[in-house]
Amino acid sequence: MLTVDTATPTLLSLKLISGQAIVSGDLSIKSEARRNRNLRVQQRQGTGYLVKQPEDAGARATIRAEAEFYSLCSKEDVCCAARNFLPTLALFDAETNILFLELLEPACNLWPLYSDVENMGRAVEACNLLGYALATIHATFHAPSLRTYLDRLRHHTPWILQVHRPSPGLMASISPANYETLSIIQGEPDVCRRLDELEESWQGLTLIHGDIKGDNILWVTSKSSSQGSIKIVDWELVQRGDPAWDVAGYFQDVLLYWLSSLPQGDSVEDMIAKGKRPLRTLQPLLRAFWRGYSAVAGRNNETNVLLSRSVRYTGGRLIQSAYEMSSIASALPLRAILTLQLSANLLDDPESAQVQLLGIFDDL
Numbered sequence: 001m002l003t004v005d006t007a008t009p010t011l012l013s014l015k016l017i018s019g020q021a022i023v024s025g026d027l028s029i030k031s032e033a034r035r036n037r038n039l040r041v042q043q044r045q046g047t048g049y050l051v052k053q054p055e056d057a058g059a060r061a062t063i064r065a066e067a068e069f070y071s072l073c074s075k076e077d078v079c080c081a082a083r084n085f086l087p088t089l090a091l092f093d094a095e096t097n098i099l100f101l102e103l104l105e106p107a108c109n110l111w112p113l114y115s116d117v118e119n120m121g122r123a124v125e126a127c128n129l130l131g132y133a134l135a136t137i138h139a140t141f142h143a144p145s146l147r148t149y150l151d152r153l154r155h156h157t158p159w160i161l162q163v164h165r166p167s168p169g170l171m172a173s174i175s176p177a178n179y180e181t182l183s184i185i186q187g188e189p190d191v192c193r194r195l196d197e198l199e200e201s202w203q204g205l206t207l208i209h210g211d212i213k214g215d216n217i218l219w220v221t222s223k224s225s226s227q228g229s230i231k232i233v234d235w236e237l238v239q240r241g242d243p244a245w246d247v248a249g250y251f252q253d254v255l256l257y258w259l260s261s262l263p264q265g266d267s268v269e270d271m272i273a274k275g276k277r278p279l280r281t282l283q284p285l286l287r288a289f290w291r292g293y294s295a296v297a298g299r300n301n302e303t304n305v306l307l308s309r310s311v312r313y314t315g316g317r318l319i320q321s322a323y324e325m326s327s328i329a330s331a332l333p334l335r336a337i338l339t340l341q342l343s344a345n346l347l348d349d350p351e352s353a354q355v356q357l358l359g360i361f362d363d364l
Contacts, residue, residue, distance in 0.1 A: 002053060002098065004029050007039055014091060016049060016100060017041070040103065048103030049090055060097045062236035065153075067092035067099050069207075069238045072149060082140040085133035085232055104231055106221050110214035114257050114282065122228070126219045127285045129230045130250065131292025134212070137232070138243045139296055141207035150207060155240040160320035161199040164192045177326035177333070184332075184340060185319065194347040198316050201309065203242045210237035212249030214257065244306055248313035250289055251358060254282050255314070256321060259338060268338045283359030290360050311350045311358065318343035 002010055007029050011017045021027040021043045032038040032050065039051040054060040070089035073079040088102040110130075113123040141150055163170075164185050174182070185191055209216070209232060218231045258279050265271035290307065297303045322339040326332055346353040354360055 001037060002039060002051060004031055004039065007041070007051065011041065011049075014093075014100070016047075016090065017043060018046065021046060042103065042105075047090070048105065050087070050101045050103050052099040052101065054097050059236075063097055063099050064094075065238055066235045069235050070101075072146075076146070078143045078145055079140055082137045085137065085230055086235075087231055087233055104218050104220050104233070107218040107231070110217050110219065110253065111257055113219055114214070114254070114285065117281075120281075120284070122219075124284055124288045126217075126228065126230060127250075128288040128292040130217055130232075131289040131294075132296055133230045133232060133292075134209075134246055134250070135293040135296035138206045138208070138246070142205075146207075150240050153207065153238065153240045155204045157199050157202045157241075158245065158316065158320070160316055160323065161195050161202070163319065163323065164195055175327055175329055177329035177331055177336070178323060180332045181323050181326050181336065181340070188344060191319075191344055191347055194312070195316060195319075198313060203244075204240045206240070206243055208239060208241040208243060208246045209235060209249070210239055210241065210245070212246045213253045242309075242313070244309040244313050245317075247293065247306070247310035248317050251286065251310060251314040252317040252321065254286055255279075255318065255342065255357075256339070258282055259335060259342070262335075262338075264334070268334070268341065271334070271338065279357070280359065286358045287360055307354070307360065308350065311354045312347065314353075314358075315343045315347035315350070318346065 008017070008022065008027070012019065012022075017027060026044040026046075028040075028042040030040045030042075032040040037053050037055055039053075041049040041051060052063055052066075054063050067089065070086065071092065073083045073086055074089055087104055090100040090102050092099050110123075110126065113119075113126055116123065140146070163182065166174075166182060171179075185195075211234065212232075216232065216234045218233055219228050220231055221228045258275075258277065261277040262271040262275045265274055294303050294307075297306065318339050322336040322343065325336040325339065329336075342357075346357065
């Protein structure tokens with residue numbers, strides 16, 4: 001395991017940094033707190049790197065899958081358009097399962113863009129480009145030449161779609177708040193039925209990211225201009241799956257941002273009433289994303305069906321978020337209750353939610 005103190009010799013031996021950078025004091029190595037023990041390597045006069053290294057056997061498998069995905073996209077001509085929206089693979093050490101990616105900077109994730117109300121045009125541009133990028137990646141892996149790779153990927157349905165039918169192992173390891181979350185879900189027969197329907201309708205059509213959220217989307221700006229580009233990062237959960245799940249990930253992200261902007265209150269109604277960021281001010285981001293996605297997917301009935309399915313899967317993703325909010329809590333947080341209510345409303349009437357909640361019309 002590389003650390004801030006021990007990484008330099010390895011970086012030198014792999015020729016990722018130069019001795020001159022060390023001598024001149026131009027080298028900076030910092031810990032980058034994420035899911036694994038990552039390092040951020042920066043050089044004033046050279047390429048910087050994000051070093052991803054696994055903490056356990058499960059992480060070794062996911063980092064290896066991510067590295068294989070980047071390697072494939074860097075080599076296959078059919079992936080030319082998709083690779084524009086991915087970080088650049090510098091090196092993967094198969095013996096140690098350490099992944100070296102070229103550092104993306106200056107960059108920020110989506111939520112700071114959402115919060116910059118004075119420059120919402122930049123956020124709209126980023127979301128539109130994200131939709132275009134995600135649809136391009138989904139479309140790329142429909143290519144017959146990539147079918148062998150696609151079939152090798154894991155292809156299970158998301159665990160949250162079965163959460164109302166928990167296994168004994170899950171019940172033995174959950175928090176009191178998770179138990180309360182499960183009780184609420186199981187007490188709503190319509191929600192359970194909708195989750196069953198989502199599981200049954202799952203389609204393993206193409207390659208998906210599996211964890212689309214603002215934290216995994218970077219808006220990378222040029223040092224010489226105000227223009228930016230989108231990079232989708234952290235492909236550890238890459239799999240063959242349903243593109244609607246990725247689209248739902250983005251829809252959910254904007255809704256969670258809205259929920260996070262609500263102040264603490266004594267009740268859900270009180271929180272919404274005191275909120276300073278009405279949902280309608282964020283709906284242009286959702287519309288911009290869908291315009292970008294449909295520009296690649298095509299504006300046709302098939303794409304409209306995908307939109308409808310994505311809205312439904314947003315309900316499932318919100319349940320997962322509520323569950324994760326409660327993972328270390330002794331009592332169910334009020335924000336998790338609000339997230340569950342939002343999910344139940346969305347699952348109950350997805351057609352109305354698409355227009356009234358997301359602000360998206362089929363004929364965009």
